[in-house]
């Protein structure tokens with residue numbers, strides 16, 4: 103994991119002092135509401151329906167146990183004793199007091215954390231694969247590049263007032279677990295022979311106009327990452343629309359001029375700066391990589407370890423289920439990565455208490471070299487667990503409410519805060535999630551359904567990623583009443599697709615039945631071992647439509 | 656025939672920069688020695704001859720039309736670019752100009768940051784680079800990192816406060832006009 107040196111500490115310390123001054127000027131009336139707005143946003147501070155909301159940056163989702171304990175303490179001392187993992191691998195506090203924010207930022211800086219650029223029209227926290235460094239299909243570990251991007255984008259003087267927010271995601275594996283095709287820039291690390299490089303995609307995004315990103319470069323040499331990103335953001339900064347905030351994202355610009363023309367402008371700009379000082383030196387690359395070297399793995403006989411685990415699983419059905427759904431293969435023999443589920447029935451997805459944050463710290467220290475990772479589906483990964491200690495970990499995770507064996511299933515939903523917390527909502531989303539979880543809580547049924555992403559947003563801003571859910575649910579407002587539109591067939595993987603609307607919307611009470619009908623049809627129509635999304639892609643929307651809207655006879 | 660700058664009538668004129676009497680130049684308070692000609696949607700005709708003597712900052716459109724006729728007044732003719740007018744419009748002419756101003760019609764309009772950087776880094780502009788318009792105190796570090804050395808501030812806060820904000824940060828991660836080397840080239844890596 104990246105560690106600050108004195109210079110990083112100085113820069114973040116300067117920021118804390120700067121924001122303390124800005125907050126004082128605001129509270130004394132020297133700064134107007136309008137002037138304070140972009141300043142607080144660039145420090146992660148929103149003013150929400152009920153209270154301010156503070157979004158803390160978790161660079162590409164990585165946390166160590168010291169940081170987790172500090173987050174727990176902050177949630178206890180300054181908030182109501184819980185926090186929320188977001189779909190961009192960050193963490194949010196929902197109830198801090200404005201006057202306390204400078205102190206919170208100071209506390210964060212002590213553990214090498216901050217809230218820089220977690221909102222506002224600037225380059226946001228870079229996201230990546232939660233299994234970085236351990237996945238078997240990894241081509242190159244994306245974390246060093248994410249860190250280089252983090253540093254390059256932090257307080258970038260030219261790009262703090264872009265037309266709109268700007269999000270970069272990096273994937274270093276064959277499977278895309280970072281949803282790079284729905285980001286403003288998606289970076290796919292590739293190898294050509296032994297040479298490392300990047301495929302660069304631009305113009306993806308969700309929100310009210312969802313778009314799948316298009317490739318503008320097929321191989322960018324490793325050293326040119328930052329100058330190329332700079333060229334893209336520079337072209338966007340100059341040409342992106344500023345007259346209408348709904349048309350200001352880069353996706354609108356790329357659509358308007360075409361990816362080819364946009365790519366041409368980027369290349370033209372890049373030609374002028376590619377040999378400049380942002381070109382990564384071999385020393386800089388080696389230095390960035392040095393922070394993500396392998397931890398001290400023990401040597402195991404992989405086959406023996408797998409067999410022992412298998413035997414343990416056979417003895418205990420509950421353990422075996424957890425293993426099946428909540429663990430992920432590791433490239434090192436005798437190890438696995440584990441996902442802690444934050445989604446037991448009845449808890450808003452992504453919410454954790456202060457005690458749970460401390461429990462994650464404890465589990466990380468005890469089982470995974472002191473580190474944990476926030477995932478974009480709002481769960482937590484322990485990346486380096488010895489297989490022979492999985493049973494012990496499972497029991498400990500159960501005690502803290504993290505062992506719901508539902509990862510990747512219907513009840514492992516992505517869900518935005520919705521009408522309960524968010525002033526932009528058309529409808530509540532958390533109660534819908536909960537009603538669905540309650541209806542489909544039979545584990546055998548869930549397992550039989552297999553991999554299924556259900557994503558819920560309370561309005562077309564799409565914080566809950568409904569466009570890329572296999573099943574997407576969108577809150578809509580019909581004459582002042584809350585209704586829900588259902589969409590099918592979305593995906594944020596390497597074969598990304600946008601979901602299609604099924605038909606007229608439903609009341610909240612109808613939702614569990616509607617989901618039930620969709621699932622019934624899938625179960626009837628599927629071929630052996632065929633996941634939901636493949637069945638959908640094979641048979642299309644129409645049969646689902648007919649089933650759901652069939653008149654009761 | 657001397658060139659005449661008959662401004663094409665813009666559909667709607669945006670906000671125009673003010674030209675305060677006092678400003679910040681090179682980290683100290685200074686008095687403003689320049690007049691600034693706003694854009695106009697009237698059919699006024701300006702020629703090199705009708706332009707009053709003394710230091711004046713012309714809107715890009717007028718400067719472009721008159722520049723060849725004004726070559727004898729090089730040291731007292733400056734240009735200002737609006738936020739939709741990029742550095743490339745001035746291009747190689749930048750080298751000979753004593754002053755270029757970049758307009759921020761609203762603080763959220765960040766195009767001028769790029770314009771400033773490109774004038775300095777691409778066109779090697781060495782003269783006074785002045786931010787004009789609705790920028791805020793808290794943008795001063797970013798502006799100066801993008802090459803601005805003069806700040807004609809229109810807002811209500813004190814210029815002394817602005818001066819303090821110039822030093823909000825003691826170091827920076829990425830390359831800028833003030834520090835051409837990104838931090839990764841200065842960390843002493845080997």
Ligand code: HEM
Nearest residue numbers: 187188189190307308309310519523524525526563564565
């Ligand atoms: C609580 C109040 C919240 C408000 C007012 C809010 C507001 C918004 C708005 C206005 C957009 C659309 C931006 C655009 O189209 O450019 C958006 C997008 C988004 N938000 Fe939120 N949000 C909130 C909470 C959250 C939370 C808790 C998460 C994560 C769990 C989140 C994640 C996202 C994501 C991933 C997007 C889509 C980004 C894209 O367009 O690519 N938001 N949000």
Ligand code: SF4
Nearest residue numbers: 518524527560561565
């Ligand atoms: S999707 Fe809409 S309702 Fe949900 S958090 Fe985002 S803005 Fe709020």
